[in-house]
Amino acid sequence: MALMEVSNLKKSFGELEVLKQITFDIEKNDVVAVIGPSGSGKSTMLRSLIHLEEVNGGSIRVDGDFLVQDNTYAKPQDIKKITAKMGMVFQHFNLFPHLTVLRNLEIAPSLLKTESPDAISRRCQDILQKVGLSDKANSYPANLSGGQKQRVAIARALMMNPQILLFDEPTSALDPELTGEVLKVMKDLAEEHMTMIVVTHEMGFAREVANKVVFMDGGEIIEANNPEAFFTNPQNERTKAFLQKNIK
Amino acid sequence: MVDYWNTMILPMLEGAKMTVLLFIIAILISIPLGFLLTLAAKSRVKPLSWFAHTYIYVMRGTPLLLQLLVICFGLPMMPVIGEYLVLDRFTAACLGFILNYAAYFAEIFRGGLLAIDKGQYEAAQVLGLSKWQTTTRIIMPQMFRVALPALSNESVTLIKDTALLYAVAVPELLHFAQTAVNRDFTIVPYFIAAAIYLVMTLLLTVLFKWLERRFKFE
Numbered sequence: 001m002a003l004m005e006v007s008n009l010k011k012s013f014g015e016l017e018v019l020k021q022i023t024f025d026i027e028k029n030d031v032v033a034v035i036g037p038s039g040s041g042k043s044t045m046l047r048s049l050i051h052l053e054e055v056n057g058g059s060i061r062v063d064g065d066f067l068v069q070d071n072t073y074a075k076p077q078d079i080k081k082i083t084a085k086m087g088m089v090f091q092h093f094n095l096f097p098h099l100t101v102l103r104n105l106e107i108a109p110s111l112l113k114t115e116s117p118d119a120i121s122r123r124c125q126d127i128l129q130k131v132g133l134s135d136k137a138n139s140y141p142a143n144l145s146g147g148q149k150q151r152v153a154i155a156r157a158l159m160m161n162p163q164i165l166l167f168d169e170p171t172s173a174l175d176p177e178l179t180g181e182v183l184k185v186m187k188d189l190a191e192e193h194m195t196m197i198v199v200t201h202e203m204g205f206a207r208e209v210a211n212k213v214v215f216m217d218g219g220e221i222i223e224a225n226n227p228e229a230f231f232t233n234p235q236n237e238r239t240k241a242f243l244q245k246n247i248k
Numbered sequence: 249m250v251d252y253w254n255t256m257i258l259p260m261l262e263g264a265k266m267t268v269l270l271f272i273i274a275i276l277i278s279i280p281l282g283f284l285l286t287l288a289a290k291s292r293v294k295p296l297s298w299f300a301h302t303y304i305y306v307m308r309g310t311p312l313l314l315q316l317l318v319i320c321f322g323l324p325m326m327p328v329i330g331e332y333l334v335l336d337r338f339t340a341a342c343l344g345f346i347l348n349y350a351a352y353f354a355e356i357f358r359g360g361l362l363a364i365d366k367g368q369y370e371a372a373q374v375l376g377l378s379k380w381q382t383t384t385r386i387i388m389p390q391m392f393r394v395a396l397p398a399l400s401n402e403s404v405t406l407i408k409d410t411a412l413l414y415a416v417a418v419p420e421l422l423h424f425a426q427t428a429v430n431r432d433f434t435i436v437p438y439f440i441a442a443a444i445y446l447v448m449t450l451l452l453t454v455l456f457k458w459l460e461r462r463f464k465f466e
Contacts, residue, residue: 050374080376088374094367098389098465107385108375140465160375 003028003063003195004049004164010057011044018044019055020219026164029193033206033227036216037242042199045216046168049197050086051079062086063163087157091169093149095141101128101152102137105159114160127155131185147178151185165189167198183209203247207231215239256428256437263421264444267410270338270420271448274345275403281346282353286361289354300354307351313412316344320416337418349406356398360391393463400456404449421445 002025009022018041026032034042047053049060051067060067067074067082074082096104105124109115115123128134131151141149150170157165167186171179183205190196190209200206206213206227213230215223215238223230223239231247234240288300307315320340323333335343364387372382411422425441428434 052370052373083374084376086374088370090367090371092365092367094365094371096368096371096386096390098393098463108377111381111385112376142466156375 001064002026003030005061006049006059008058009045009048009055009060011041011048011053011055018219019048022058022219022221024214024221024224026195026197028163028195030195030197030212031190031210032197032212032214033210034197034199034214034216035201035203035206035242035246036222040216041219042216043168046166046197046199050088050166051083052088084160085163086166087160087162087164088166089150089153089157089168089170091172093141093146093153093173095149095152095156097141100138100140101133101144104141104152105156108156109159120159123159127158130158130188131155132181145178146174147181150174150182154182154185154189164195164197167196167200169199169201171200171202201246203231215242217242256432257440259424260421260428260437260440260444263419263424264448266338266413266418266420267407268448270342270345270410270413271403271407273342274349274406278346278349279353279399281350283357285350285354286357289358290361304351304354307348308355312344312348312409313415315348316341316412316416319344319347337416341413341416341418345406345409349402352402353399356395356402357391359398360393360395361387363394364390389463393465396456396460396463400453400460403452403456407448407452408445 004026006025007023009019010017011019022041022045034046036042044053048055049062049067054073055068055071057071059069061069062082062085065074065078065082067079073079096107099107102124105127106120109120109123110117124137125134128137131154133148133151133155136144136148136152141152144152154165154170170186171182174182179202183202186196186198186205187209198205198210208227210227213225213227214221215230215234215236217238223234223236225235230239231243234243285300285304288296289304291297291300319335320337323335323340324330326333368386368390369382372386377386410420413420414422414426417423421441421444425437428437
Protein backbone atom coordinates (compact mmCIF):
# COMPACT_ATOMS: atom_id res chain seq x y z
CA MET A 1 0.00 0.00 0.00
CA ALA A 2 1.26 3.45 -0.88
CA LEU A 3 2.07 5.86 1.94
CA MET A 4 -0.35 8.38 0.45
CA GLU A 5 -3.16 7.73 -2.01
CA VAL A 6 -5.02 10.60 -3.60
CA SER A 7 -7.93 9.89 -5.92
CA ASN A 8 -10.31 12.07 -7.91
CA LEU A 9 -9.62 15.16 -5.84
CA LYS A 10 -11.90 18.06 -6.75
CA LYS A 11 -11.95 21.61 -5.47
CA SER A 12 -13.73 24.77 -6.60
CA PHE A 13 -13.68 28.34 -5.41
CA GLY A 14 -17.19 29.37 -6.43
CA GLU A 15 -17.44 28.89 -10.19
CA LEU A 16 -13.71 28.37 -10.62
CA GLU A 17 -12.60 24.72 -10.67
CA VAL A 18 -9.06 24.72 -9.31
CA LEU A 19 -8.64 20.95 -9.00
CA LYS A 20 -10.25 18.50 -11.43
CA GLN A 21 -9.94 14.79 -10.71
CA ILE A 22 -6.43 14.76 -9.26
CA THR A 23 -5.16 11.21 -8.72
CA PHE A 24 -1.69 10.07 -7.64
CA ASP A 25 0.14 7.84 -5.17
CA ILE A 26 3.16 8.61 -3.03
CA GLU A 27 5.39 5.73 -1.95
CA LYS A 28 7.56 5.81 1.13
CA ASN A 29 10.88 7.60 0.43
CA ASP A 30 9.51 9.30 -2.68
CA VAL A 31 10.67 12.81 -3.45
CA VAL A 32 8.01 14.27 -5.70
CA ALA A 33 8.49 17.60 -7.44
CA VAL A 34 5.22 19.26 -8.49
CA ILE A 35 5.75 21.85 -11.20
CA GLY A 36 3.50 23.93 -13.41
CA PRO A 37 2.50 27.49 -14.28
CA SER A 38 1.03 29.86 -11.65
CA GLY A 39 -2.65 29.23 -11.05
CA SER A 40 -2.39 25.60 -12.08
CA GLY A 41 -3.64 24.42 -8.66
CA LYS A 42 -0.31 23.07 -7.33
CA SER A 43 -0.46 24.94 -4.03
CA THR A 44 -4.17 24.26 -3.52
CA MET A 45 -3.53 20.56 -4.11
CA LEU A 46 -0.69 20.54 -1.58
CA ARG A 47 -2.68 22.51 1.01
CA SER A 48 -5.61 20.09 0.64
CA LEU A 49 -3.37 17.20 1.64
CA ILE A 50 -2.79 18.69 5.11
CA HIS A 51 -6.32 20.08 5.47
CA LEU A 52 -5.53 23.76 5.02
CA GLU A 53 -8.14 23.61 2.25
CA GLU A 54 -11.30 21.48 2.18
CA VAL A 55 -11.90 19.65 -1.07
CA ASN A 56 -15.30 19.23 -2.75
CA GLY A 57 -14.77 15.68 -3.88
CA GLY A 58 -12.45 12.68 -3.90
CA SER A 59 -10.33 10.87 -1.32
CA ILE A 60 -7.05 11.36 0.49
CA ARG A 61 -5.62 8.40 2.34
CA VAL A 62 -2.50 8.74 4.47
CA ASP A 63 -0.71 5.69 5.86
CA GLY A 64 -3.91 3.64 5.60
CA ASP A 65 -6.30 6.19 7.17
CA PHE A 66 -8.72 8.30 5.19
CA LEU A 67 -8.48 12.05 5.78
CA VAL A 68 -11.38 12.33 3.37
CA GLN A 69 -13.17 9.45 1.64
CA ASP A 70 -15.46 10.19 -1.30
CA ASN A 71 -15.89 13.77 -0.11
CA THR A 72 -16.65 12.80 3.52
CA TYR A 73 -14.10 14.06 6.01
CA ALA A 74 -12.97 12.07 9.03
CA LYS A 75 -13.99 13.18 12.55
CA PRO A 76 -12.06 16.24 13.85
CA GLN A 77 -10.02 14.12 16.27
CA ASP A 78 -9.04 11.72 13.48
CA ILE A 79 -8.22 14.60 11.14
CA LYS A 80 -5.77 15.83 13.77
CA LYS A 81 -4.16 12.42 14.04
CA ILE A 82 -3.86 12.04 10.28
CA THR A 83 -2.51 15.51 9.54
CA ALA A 84 0.02 15.06 12.38
CA LYS A 85 1.76 12.52 10.13
CA MET A 86 2.67 15.37 7.81
CA GLY A 87 4.74 18.50 8.17
CA MET A 88 4.52 21.62 6.05
CA VAL A 89 7.01 24.27 4.98
CA PHE A 90 5.51 27.49 3.63
CA GLN A 91 6.66 29.92 0.97
CA HIS A 92 6.70 32.76 3.49
CA PHE A 93 8.19 30.65 6.32
CA ASN A 94 5.45 31.60 8.82
CA LEU A 95 7.86 31.48 11.73
CA PHE A 96 6.49 32.80 15.02
CA PRO A 97 8.15 36.24 15.21
CA HIS A 98 7.72 36.63 18.98
CA LEU A 99 9.66 33.45 19.75
CA THR A 100 13.38 32.70 19.45
CA VAL A 101 14.55 30.07 16.99
CA LEU A 102 14.78 27.56 19.84
CA ARG A 103 11.25 28.33 21.08
CA ASN A 104 9.91 28.12 17.53
CA LEU A 105 11.22 24.55 17.44
CA GLU A 106 10.15 23.59 20.95
CA ILE A 107 6.71 25.12 21.17
CA ALA A 108 4.63 22.48 19.40
CA PRO A 109 6.27 19.36 20.87
CA SER A 110 6.29 20.86 24.37
CA LEU A 111 2.64 21.99 24.23
CA LEU A 112 1.52 18.69 22.74
CA LYS A 113 3.78 16.74 25.12
CA THR A 114 4.92 14.39 22.38
CA GLU A 115 8.25 13.85 24.17
CA SER A 116 9.94 14.59 27.48
CA PRO A 117 11.46 18.09 27.85
CA ASP A 118 14.94 16.55 27.87
CA ALA A 119 14.34 14.66 24.66
CA ILE A 120 12.87 17.78 23.04
CA SER A 121 15.85 19.96 23.86
CA ARG A 122 18.27 17.24 22.73
CA ARG A 123 16.49 16.95 19.42
CA CYS A 124 16.43 20.73 19.02
CA GLN A 125 20.20 20.73 19.19
CA ASP A 126 20.52 17.87 16.70
CA ILE A 127 18.10 19.35 14.20
CA LEU A 128 19.55 22.87 14.43
CA GLN A 129 22.96 21.39 13.78
CA LYS A 130 21.60 19.50 10.80
CA VAL A 131 20.27 22.71 9.21
CA GLY A 132 23.47 24.54 10.18
CA LEU A 133 21.95 27.03 12.61
CA SER A 134 23.22 25.96 16.03
CA ASP A 135 24.64 29.45 16.59
CA LYS A 136 21.24 31.08 15.96
CA ALA A 137 19.26 29.21 18.65
CA ASN A 138 18.63 32.36 20.68
CA SER A 139 18.04 34.76 17.78
CA TYR A 140 14.63 36.07 16.84
CA PRO A 141 13.37 35.44 13.28
CA ALA A 142 13.57 39.19 12.56
CA ASN A 143 17.37 38.94 12.77
CA LEU A 144 17.73 36.07 10.30
CA SER A 145 18.15 36.11 6.51
CA GLY A 146 15.43 34.57 4.34
CA GLY A 147 17.45 31.42 3.78
CA GLN A 148 18.06 31.04 7.51
CA LYS A 149 14.36 31.57 8.23
CA GLN A 150 13.37 28.86 5.80
CA ARG A 151 15.92 26.46 7.31
CA VAL A 152 14.41 27.17 10.76
CA ALA A 153 10.96 26.48 9.29
CA ILE A 154 12.18 23.12 7.98
CA ALA A 155 13.72 22.35 11.38
CA ARG A 156 10.45 23.26 13.11
CA ALA A 157 8.53 20.87 10.84
CA LEU A 158 11.08 18.10 11.50
CA MET A 159 10.58 18.44 15.28
CA MET A 160 7.17 16.78 14.86
CA ASN A 161 8.73 13.67 13.26
CA PRO A 162 6.55 13.78 10.14
CA GLN A 163 6.32 10.79 7.81
CA ILE A 164 5.76 13.11 4.88
CA LEU A 165 7.08 16.64 4.49
CA LEU A 166 5.19 19.06 2.23
CA PHE A 167 6.95 22.09 0.75
CA ASP A 168 4.94 24.94 -0.80
CA GLU A 169 7.36 26.85 -3.04
CA PRO A 170 10.03 26.91 -0.33
CA THR A 171 12.49 29.05 -2.27
CA SER A 172 10.15 31.40 -4.16
CA ALA A 173 10.33 34.19 -1.57
CA LEU A 174 14.13 34.07 -1.36
CA ASP A 175 16.81 36.10 -3.08
CA PRO A 176 18.44 33.87 -5.72
CA GLU A 177 21.73 33.69 -3.82
CA LEU A 178 19.91 32.30 -0.76
CA THR A 179 18.03 29.44 -2.46
CA GLY A 180 21.11 27.18 -2.47
CA GLU A 181 21.34 26.79 1.32
CA VAL A 182 17.67 25.77 1.51
CA LEU A 183 17.88 23.35 -1.42
CA LYS A 184 20.98 21.83 0.19
CA VAL A 185 19.01 21.04 3.38
CA MET A 186 16.21 19.52 1.30
CA LYS A 187 18.71 17.44 -0.66
CA ASP A 188 20.19 16.17 2.63
CA LEU A 189 16.69 15.17 3.76
CA ALA A 190 16.12 13.32 0.49
CA GLU A 191 19.36 11.41 1.04
CA GLU A 192 18.09 10.40 4.49
CA HIS A 193 15.00 9.02 2.72
CA MET A 194 12.50 11.57 3.97
CA THR A 195 9.30 11.35 1.94
CA MET A 196 8.70 14.77 0.41
CA ILE A 197 6.24 16.51 -1.88
CA VAL A 198 7.72 19.74 -3.17
CA VAL A 199 5.80 22.36 -5.13
CA THR A 200 8.60 24.27 -6.82
CA HIS A 201 9.87 26.36 -9.69
CA GLU A 202 13.39 25.00 -9.22
CA MET A 203 13.87 22.80 -12.27
CA GLY A 204 17.37 21.88 -11.12
CA PHE A 205 15.98 20.46 -7.88
CA ALA A 206 13.22 18.59 -9.71
CA ARG A 207 15.76 17.07 -12.04
CA GLU A 208 18.53 16.18 -9.61
CA VAL A 209 16.82 15.40 -6.30
CA ALA A 210 13.29 14.27 -7.11
CA ASN A 211 12.54 10.71 -8.19
CA LYS A 212 9.15 11.70 -9.63
CA VAL A 213 8.10 14.86 -11.42
CA VAL A 214 4.44 15.82 -11.68
CA PHE A 215 3.40 18.55 -14.13
CA MET A 216 0.10 20.31 -13.37
CA ASP A 217 -1.81 22.76 -15.55
CA GLY A 218 -5.38 24.03 -15.29
CA GLY A 219 -6.15 21.96 -12.20
CA GLU A 220 -5.12 18.66 -13.75
CA ILE A 221 -2.07 16.43 -13.70
CA ILE A 222 -0.91 16.58 -17.30
CA GLU A 223 2.12 14.36 -17.03
CA ALA A 224 3.99 12.44 -14.33
CA ASN A 225 7.21 10.57 -14.81
CA ASN A 226 10.71 10.01 -13.50
CA PRO A 227 12.85 13.13 -13.97
CA GLU A 228 15.10 11.61 -16.64
CA ALA A 229 12.19 10.75 -18.93
CA PHE A 230 10.21 13.84 -17.98
CA PHE A 231 12.89 16.34 -18.88
CA THR A 232 14.47 14.60 -21.88
CA ASN A 233 11.36 13.17 -23.47
CA PRO A 234 8.16 14.98 -22.43
CA GLN A 235 5.04 13.45 -24.02
CA ASN A 236 2.39 16.15 -23.75
CA GLU A 237 2.41 19.36 -25.82
CA ARG A 238 1.66 21.51 -22.77
CA THR A 239 4.58 19.96 -20.89
CA LYS A 240 6.87 20.66 -23.82
CA ALA A 241 5.76 24.29 -24.03
CA PHE A 242 6.19 24.78 -20.28
CA LEU A 243 9.65 23.23 -20.23
CA GLN A 244 10.76 25.29 -23.23
CA LYS A 245 9.76 28.48 -21.41
CA ASN A 246 11.31 27.51 -18.09
CA ILE A 247 14.57 25.87 -19.01
CA LYS A 248 17.23 27.91 -20.74
CA MET B 249 4.88 77.88 53.74
CA VAL B 250 4.00 74.87 55.87
CA ASP B 251 0.47 76.22 55.99
CA TYR B 252 0.35 76.54 52.27
CA TRP B 253 1.59 72.96 51.93
CA ASN B 254 -1.07 71.71 54.30
CA THR B 255 -4.00 73.60 52.88
CA MET B 256 -3.28 73.30 49.17
CA ILE B 257 -0.73 70.70 48.08
CA LEU B 258 -1.78 67.93 50.46
CA PRO B 259 -5.44 67.90 49.41
CA MET B 260 -4.36 67.98 45.78
CA LEU B 261 -2.06 65.01 46.31
CA GLU B 262 -4.98 63.31 48.03
CA GLY B 263 -7.01 64.03 44.91
CA ALA B 264 -4.19 62.73 42.72
CA LYS B 265 -4.27 59.50 44.74
CA MET B 266 -7.94 59.15 43.82
CA THR B 267 -7.06 59.75 40.16
CA VAL B 268 -4.30 57.13 40.22
CA LEU B 269 -6.49 54.61 42.02
CA LEU B 270 -9.29 55.06 39.52
CA PHE B 271 -6.81 54.81 36.64
CA ILE B 272 -5.36 51.54 37.92
CA ILE B 273 -8.73 49.93 38.57
CA ALA B 274 -10.11 51.09 35.21
CA ILE B 275 -7.13 49.94 33.17
CA LEU B 276 -6.73 46.58 34.92
CA ILE B 277 -10.34 45.65 34.28
CA SER B 278 -11.06 47.35 30.95
CA ILE B 279 -8.10 45.85 29.05
CA PRO B 280 -9.13 42.20 29.62
CA LEU B 281 -12.78 43.16 29.18
CA GLY B 282 -11.87 44.86 25.89
CA PHE B 283 -10.12 41.72 24.72
CA LEU B 284 -13.19 39.61 25.55
CA LEU B 285 -15.30 42.10 23.58
CA THR B 286 -12.97 41.70 20.59
CA LEU B 287 -13.38 37.93 20.75
CA ALA B 288 -17.15 38.32 21.10
CA ALA B 289 -17.26 40.66 18.10
CA LYS B 290 -15.34 38.08 16.04
CA SER B 291 -17.43 35.19 17.33
CA ARG B 292 -19.38 32.97 14.97
CA VAL B 293 -22.28 33.04 17.47
CA LYS B 294 -24.27 35.81 15.81
CA PRO B 295 -26.15 37.30 18.83
CA LEU B 296 -22.87 37.55 20.72
CA SER B 297 -21.18 39.32 17.83
CA TRP B 298 -24.14 41.70 17.37
CA PHE B 299 -24.16 42.52 21.06
CA ALA B 300 -20.43 43.29 21.03
CA HIS B 301 -20.66 45.47 17.91
CA THR B 302 -23.67 47.39 19.25
CA TYR B 303 -22.00 47.84 22.60
CA ILE B 304 -18.80 49.18 21.01
CA TYR B 305 -20.80 51.49 18.75
CA VAL B 306 -22.87 52.95 21.60
CA MET B 307 -19.93 53.40 23.97
CA ARG B 308 -17.72 55.03 21.36
CA GLY B 309 -20.55 57.00 19.81
CA THR B 310 -21.72 58.87 22.93
CA PRO B 311 -19.78 61.26 25.19
CA LEU B 312 -18.07 59.74 28.20
CA LEU B 313 -19.42 62.60 30.33
CA LEU B 314 -22.99 61.67 29.34
CA GLN B 315 -22.29 58.04 30.30
CA LEU B 316 -20.90 59.12 33.67
CA LEU B 317 -23.96 61.29 34.35
CA VAL B 318 -26.27 58.41 33.47
CA ILE B 319 -24.46 55.99 35.78
CA CYS B 320 -24.17 58.43 38.69
CA PHE B 321 -27.52 60.24 38.47
CA GLY B 322 -29.60 58.45 35.84
CA LEU B 323 -29.60 54.89 37.13
CA PRO B 324 -30.96 55.73 40.62
CA MET B 325 -33.87 57.56 38.94
CA MET B 326 -35.00 54.50 36.99
CA PRO B 327 -38.48 53.31 37.99
CA VAL B 328 -38.72 50.26 40.30
CA ILE B 329 -35.08 49.11 40.09
CA GLY B 330 -33.59 52.59 40.60
CA GLU B 331 -33.28 52.33 44.36
CA TYR B 332 -31.01 49.29 43.98
CA LEU B 333 -28.73 51.16 41.58
CA VAL B 334 -27.52 53.85 43.95
CA LEU B 335 -23.77 53.28 43.87
CA ASP B 336 -21.25 55.20 45.87
CA ARG B 337 -19.72 57.88 43.68
CA PHE B 338 -16.31 56.29 43.30
CA THR B 339 -17.73 52.86 42.38
CA ALA B 340 -20.06 54.48 39.86
CA ALA B 341 -17.14 56.42 38.35
CA CYS B 342 -15.00 53.27 38.06
CA LEU B 343 -17.88 51.45 36.40
CA GLY B 344 -18.33 54.28 33.90
CA PHE B 345 -14.67 54.36 32.93
CA ILE B 346 -14.40 50.57 32.70
CA LEU B 347 -17.46 50.24 30.47
CA ASN B 348 -16.36 53.09 28.21
CA TYR B 349 -12.69 52.22 27.91
CA ALA B 350 -13.36 48.53 27.32
CA ALA B 351 -15.02 49.56 24.03
CA TYR B 352 -11.96 51.56 22.95
CA PHE B 353 -9.57 48.79 23.94
CA ALA B 354 -11.73 46.30 22.02
CA GLU B 355 -11.21 48.37 18.86
CA ILE B 356 -7.47 48.57 19.49
CA PHE B 357 -7.22 44.80 19.91
CA ARG B 358 -9.31 44.27 16.78
CA GLY B 359 -6.75 46.30 14.87
CA GLY B 360 -3.99 44.20 16.44
CA LEU B 361 -5.67 40.97 15.35
CA LEU B 362 -6.11 42.26 11.78
CA ALA B 363 -2.36 42.87 11.62
CA ILE B 364 -1.57 39.18 12.19
CA ASP B 365 -0.84 37.23 9.04
CA LYS B 366 -3.07 34.27 8.11
CA GLY B 367 0.13 32.21 7.84
CA GLN B 368 0.52 32.32 11.63
CA TYR B 369 -2.77 30.45 12.09
CA GLU B 370 -1.84 27.99 9.34
CA ALA B 371 1.59 27.30 10.81
CA ALA B 372 0.00 26.68 14.23
CA GLN B 373 -2.59 24.38 12.66
CA VAL B 374 -0.13 22.19 10.78
CA LEU B 375 1.98 21.87 13.94
CA GLY B 376 -1.12 20.47 15.67
CA LEU B 377 -1.77 23.29 18.18
CA SER B 378 -5.34 23.58 19.47
CA LYS B 379 -7.42 26.74 18.94
CA TRP B 380 -6.83 27.75 22.56
CA GLN B 381 -3.06 27.17 22.33
CA THR B 382 -2.94 29.12 19.06
CA THR B 383 -4.82 32.06 20.58
CA THR B 384 -2.88 32.24 23.84
CA ARG B 385 0.62 31.30 22.68
CA ILE B 386 0.80 32.56 19.11
CA ILE B 387 -1.81 35.22 18.47
CA MET B 388 -2.17 37.15 21.73
CA PRO B 389 1.52 37.97 22.24
CA GLN B 390 1.75 39.32 18.68
CA MET B 391 -1.52 41.19 18.96
CA PHE B 392 -0.35 42.78 22.21
CA ARG B 393 2.87 43.91 20.54
CA VAL B 394 1.02 45.54 17.65
CA ALA B 395 -1.49 47.15 20.02
CA LEU B 396 1.08 48.63 22.44
CA PRO B 397 1.50 52.10 20.90
CA ALA B 398 -2.28 52.56 20.68
CA LEU B 399 -2.71 51.21 24.23
CA SER B 400 -0.14 53.72 25.43
CA ASN B 401 -1.98 56.56 23.73
CA GLU B 402 -5.34 55.49 25.14
CA SER B 403 -3.92 55.16 28.66
CA VAL B 404 -2.64 58.73 28.59
CA THR B 405 -6.12 59.82 27.50
CA LEU B 406 -7.61 57.88 30.40
CA ILE B 407 -5.44 59.74 32.92
CA LYS B 408 -6.67 63.05 31.57
CA ASP B 409 -10.27 61.86 31.26
CA THR B 410 -10.37 61.25 35.01
CA ALA B 411 -10.78 65.03 35.26
CA LEU B 412 -14.36 64.48 34.03
CA LEU B 413 -15.10 63.20 37.54
CA TYR B 414 -15.14 66.87 38.52
CA ALA B 415 -18.57 67.02 36.90
CA VAL B 416 -20.00 64.23 39.05
CA ALA B 417 -18.43 65.56 42.26
CA VAL B 418 -15.88 62.86 42.94
CA PRO B 419 -13.06 64.52 44.93
CA GLU B 420 -10.20 64.01 42.48
CA LEU B 421 -7.22 66.18 41.58
CA LEU B 422 -9.02 68.85 39.58
CA HIS B 423 -11.71 69.17 42.25
CA PHE B 424 -9.16 70.17 44.89
CA ALA B 425 -7.37 72.51 42.47
CA GLN B 426 -10.65 74.32 41.72
CA THR B 427 -11.49 74.52 45.42
CA ALA B 428 -8.11 76.13 46.14
CA VAL B 429 -8.52 78.56 43.24
CA ASN B 430 -11.89 79.72 44.56
CA ARG B 431 -10.75 79.95 48.16
CA ASP B 432 -7.38 81.68 47.71
CA PHE B 433 -8.20 83.61 44.56
CA THR B 434 -5.01 82.50 42.79
CA ILE B 435 -4.43 80.42 39.68
CA VAL B 436 -1.32 78.70 41.03
CA PRO B 437 -3.29 75.51 41.92
CA TYR B 438 -4.15 75.06 38.22
CA PHE B 439 -0.47 74.90 37.38
CA ILE B 440 0.22 72.56 40.27
CA ALA B 441 -2.54 70.30 38.97
CA ALA B 442 -1.07 70.48 35.46
CA ALA B 443 2.34 69.53 36.83
CA ILE B 444 0.88 66.54 38.67
CA TYR B 445 -0.94 65.35 35.50
CA LEU B 446 2.29 65.75 33.55
CA VAL B 447 4.23 63.66 36.06
CA MET B 448 1.60 60.91 35.83
CA THR B 449 1.58 60.88 32.01
CA LEU B 450 5.37 60.96 31.96
CA LEU B 451 5.57 57.88 34.18
CA LEU B 452 3.02 56.16 31.98
CA THR B 453 4.91 57.02 28.80
CA VAL B 454 8.16 55.73 30.25
CA LEU B 455 6.44 52.50 31.31
CA PHE B 456 5.01 51.90 27.84
CA LYS B 457 8.31 52.73 26.11
CA TRP B 458 9.90 50.09 28.31
CA LEU B 459 7.18 47.59 27.41
CA GLU B 460 7.68 48.33 23.71
CA ARG B 461 11.40 47.65 23.98
CA ARG B 462 10.73 44.53 26.02
CA PHE B 463 8.33 43.18 23.37
CA LYS B 464 10.42 44.09 20.33
CA PHE B 465 11.38 40.48 19.55
CA GLU B 466 14.72 41.31 18.02
